[in-house]
Amino acid sequence: MTARSMPEQTLELAAFVPFRLNRLADGVSQHLAVVYRKRFGLDIPQWRVMATVGAKQDCTAQYVAASTRMHKTRVSRAIAELEARQLIERASSSDDRRARQVRLSRSGRRMYSELVPIALEREATLLSCLGPDQLAGFLVGIETLERFLRLED
Amino acid sequence: MTARSMPEQTLELAAFVPFRLNRLADGVSQHLAVVYRKRFGLDIPQWRVMATVGAKQDCTAQYVAASTRMHKTRVSRAIAELEARQLIERASSSDDRRARQVRLSRSGRRMYSELVPIALEREATLLSCLGPDQLAGFLVGIETLERFLRLED
DNA sequence: CCGAGTCGGTTGCGAGCGCAACTATTTGTG
DNA sequence: CACAAATAGTTGCGCTCGCAACCGACTCGG
Numbered sequence: 001m002t003a004r005s006m007p008e009q010t011l012e013l014a015a016f017v018p019f020r021l022n023r024l025a026d027g028v029s030q031h032l033a034v035v036y037r038k039r040f041g042l043d044i045p046q047w048r049v050m051a052t053v054g055a056k057q058d059c060t061a062q063y064v065a066a067s068t069r070m071h072k073t074r075v076s077r078a079i080a081e082l083e084a085r086q087l088i089e090r091a092s093s094s095d096d097r098r099a100r101q102v103r104l105s106r107s108g109r110r111m112y113s114e115l116v117p118i119a120l121e122r123e124a125t126l127l128s129c130l131g132p133d134q135l136a137g138f139l140v141g142i143e144t145l146e147r148f149l150r151l152e153d
Numbered sequence: 154m155t156a157r158s159m160p161e162q163t164l165e166l167a168a169f170v171p172f173r174l175n176r177l178a179d180g181v182s183q184h185l186a187v188v189y190r191k192r193f194g195l196d197i198p199q200w201r202v203m204a205t206v207g208a209k210q211d212c213t214a215q216y217v218a219a220s221t222r223m224h225k226t227r228v229s230r231a232i233a234e235l236e237a238r239q240l241i242e243r244a245s246s247s248d249d250r251r252a253r254q255v256r257l258s259r260s261g262r263r264m265y266s267e268l269v270p271i272a273l274e275r276e277a278t279l280l281s282c283l284g285p286d287q288l289a290g291f292l293v294g295i296e297t298l299e300r301f302l303r304l305e306d
Numbered sequence: 307c308c309g310a311g312t313c314g315g316t317t318g319c320g321a322g323c324g325c326a327a328c329t330a331t332t333t334g335t336g
Numbered sequence: 337c338a339c340a341a342a343t344a345g346t347t348g349c350g351c352t353c354g355c356a357a358c359c360g361a362c363t364c365g366g
Contacts, residue, residue, distance in 0.1 A: 196352090198352095198353095211345045224354060224355090225351075226351070226353075226354065226355085227352085227353065227354080230352085230353085249361075249362070250360085250362085251360060252361095290359070
């Protein structure tokens, strides 16, 4: 078989891992976003800010952006909206007057404590379709790829 | 320990699988999108259309939307742009005059045959960080989740 | 056949996002 | 100390996308 008559290489999108990962991540997001939106009126950036600030009180927008890997403008707008809804509060930092400390308000904490169990439960439901070994193998794969792409924290 | 004094459940975003999947899919996409854009001037929707139409000549926009899981307007716009660049051609279907058959043009095929090996090579590079067993386990996990969420085809 | 409902595909519009530019502050260097 | 460069955060702008509405074509029951 000569080079000229070699069959064209083909690419089946349905078997192409980058595509499948995107589709999967999207499916999982939809699975959750419905809850955030309908029940709490949060979009994804806002939910991520809530989760981050809820876990680490008194952090900066900077910190949120770094740990969620969202663009700083996206974070800025999410925070502004959450502040308008009085779910978070901001205080100017004492040692750096550019930065502002972000924390959950009382009602923000209330929402957070409702939100977390629901999110964890949905994650558990999702992962329940994998057996223990399958789950472990899957997570190892994710972890290795994260390190390879330098995505971890 | 009473219910009142139970520690608040917390949620570490960095350990939350839906978030990690999103971040990973995004990282992988970036890894590829640079090539599509800089070398071929394609954005992601356009690249997906090229891949789909390259693998199955004479399909409809409908078919592309279904197999890429993109919204039909996104497909419509991607096709329009590709047609303007003369990478694909459209012919009105004989049996249904609403639908139009989509196929790669000569230059479209040329681009496709350049594109495919590069994409497959990048996928291989990405997956090369996983050992054979790790890769197998990872793919099984993806597959199971796809079925669970009914994402396959 | 003829009208209602469906289906393939396109388009107007508003929302969300990233880029680049900006303000205000801090840090580093000669 | 002064001035340049870096940093925290915000905002104007243009682009992309999804929703809903729409157009033309098909279909199926009466």
